Amino acid sequence: MATSNSHRADGRAVTPLRPSGRALRGTGGAAVLGTVLLGSAFASGAAQAAPTAPATAPSAVSQAVAPVAPAPAQALDSSEKLRWGSQGASVEQLQSALNDEGASLAVDGKFGPLTHSAVKDYQQSNDLQVDGVVGPETRGSLNGSTPAVSGGGASVPAPASSASSTGQAIVDAARTQMGAAYSWGSSNPGVSFDCSGLTQYAYKQVGIDLPRTSGQQVDAGTQISKSEAQPGDLVVWPGHMGIYAGGDKVVDAGRSPGAVTERTIWGNPTFVSFR
Incomplete structure (x- = not known):
């Protein structure tokens, strides 16, 4: 009796393996082929392929730094008394300061009748001595501060020798x-x-x-x-x-x-x- 040969003859085509129509279901419903979880692999691949959303960039408004307001410059940076007849840069500063207070003076550095009148108007409006002379009190008021005083509280006078x-x-x-x-x-x-x-x-x-x-x-x-x-x-x-x-x-x-x-x-x- 012929012996049954379990070996395939050389050259015989090998039928490729294909998954059964009734594929096994693994945990979570993923299709299983052998020991490979196809559904999990695909899901994992999809998760890896999805790019991470970038963090929201700060807005230009939040990045902007608020500018620091400069300290206001003094209206008058000279300690000299100004009166009718005075001339120069100190008078120009005075005229500009008076214009800021509502006067309409030409800034020409000449303390004449119009500047004199504007000084007296300013002094009248600010409860100062109305004499048309810009001394420590009027200068301090225009600068938004009190006049410089000595230890005893009196205004510091100009040097006697100069006067x-x-x-x-x-x-x-x-x-x-x-x-x-x-x-x-x-x-x-x-x-x-x-x-x-x-x-x-x-x-x-x-x-x-x-x-x-x-x-x-x-x-x-x-x-x-x-x-x-x-x-x-x-x-x-x-x-x-x-x-x-x-x-x-x-x-x-x-x-x-x-x-x-x-x-x-x-x-x-x-x-x-x-x-």
């Missing part, structure tokens, strides 16, 4: 015109002056531009007592003025004696200072 030398220079300038004739409305060095023409001339020699008439000059300065008067201050009578020379003396251009002279003060004049 004294300027005042003496004013007196000396007036004395150079002694002998010039009196003439109403005149300001002609070496020839003739009226009273306010002489005071305007003497002050101009030290760089202070006073207005022309006696009334304007009085309004531009600060009235002081006789005990406070120093050489160079104005001595004022109704309709007349001269320059205080110290020692109860005045240099003035008077109708009588009709010339520029130095003489003893008479009556009860007032005193006006530009210090």
